[in-house]
Amino acid sequence: MGKIAQGILGGLSGKVGNIIGGSWKGIDYIRIKPSSVANPRTVGQVNQRNKFSATLEFLQPNKDFLNVGYKNFAIKKTAFNAAMSEILANAITGVAPDFTVDYENALLSKGTLPGVLDPAASYTTPGQVGFSWTDNSTGINALETDKAMLLVYNPAKKESVANMVGSTRVDEGFSLAVPANYAGDLLYTYIAFVSIDGKVSNSSYISSGVVS
Missing domain, CATH: 2.60.40.10 (Immunoglobulins)
Incomplete structure (x- = not known):
């Protein structure tokens, strides 16, 4: 059984569903284990997996951008995991079980520096x-x-x-x-x-x- 000490994307140790957490050099990380056919699939599990899958698909091509954009949030977690937390909390849309990332509300960088004007x-x-x-x-x-x-x-x-x-x-x-x-x-x-x-x-x- 896995334990979550600091929220879903921080301090996860072990396995929760198909989400596996651990720590490397003091940095928390997560990864998703592919579901097996025999794995029980409750509605809640399916919805959570679909949200994670949509978020991962969006963020993986943008790792270089995220490493700069979320580096100030990479405290005992990776910049990628910090971005995962942000997107899951604020930029997932759709009706279960079909979830997608809301691109217009997705933050790929987060900080206090003044942003852009008239982009x-x-x-x-x-x-x-x-x-x-x-x-x-x-x-x-x-x-x-x-x-x-x-x-x-x-x-x-x-x-x-x-x-x-x-x-x-x-x-x-x-x-x-x-x-x-x-x-x-x-x-x-x-x-x-x-x-x-x-x-x-x-x-x-x-x-x-x-x-x-």
């Missing part, structure tokens, strides 16, 4: 997604040197393309190249900022669109 994305240039925003570096705690963290998520391919250092607040834009095989797929875009000393902002969902 927009353009999908009209073949093979590229254009990001734009308004410089707000004159605001409190926002600096010209804050780097834009840009992400394009492709759920059809279960992949993402990100750029973490390509531009700053004052640049007010960046064109991010995407693979040619993304043409025709519905893409979702996000932006956040990270400061030189490691502070991060909440991410902002921008929009969805299709590139040619």
Whole structure:
């Protein structure tokens, strides 16, 4: 029997259902064990597994982004697990047993740094997604040197393309190249900022669109 000492994503030791927890070098982690055919499947178990599966599918392609965006929450847990906790609590939608991630409410970065102003994305240039925003570096705690963290998520391919250092607040834009095989797929875009000393902002969902 597993024990949960600090909530569902922290301090889990052993096995709860098909969720296995442990600790490595003082960092709590979780993983999901594939269900066997003979495993009892109550309605509650199925719903929880489906929520976990949807969250994992969304977060796994975005690990590099999460490692920066949630690093300040990686205390006795990984940044990935911190993001899992956030998405499960605040960005799951659907009717049981069909749960999905609500992309518009999904935070891929979380912090106190001021976020983006007037974000927009353009999908009209073949093979590229254009990001734009308004410089707000004159605001409190926002600096010209804050780097834009840009992400394009492709759920059809279960992949993402990100750029973490390509531009700053004052640049007010960046064109991010995407693979040619993304043409025709519905893409979702996000932006956040990270400061030189490691502070991060909440991410902002921008929009969805299709590139040619």
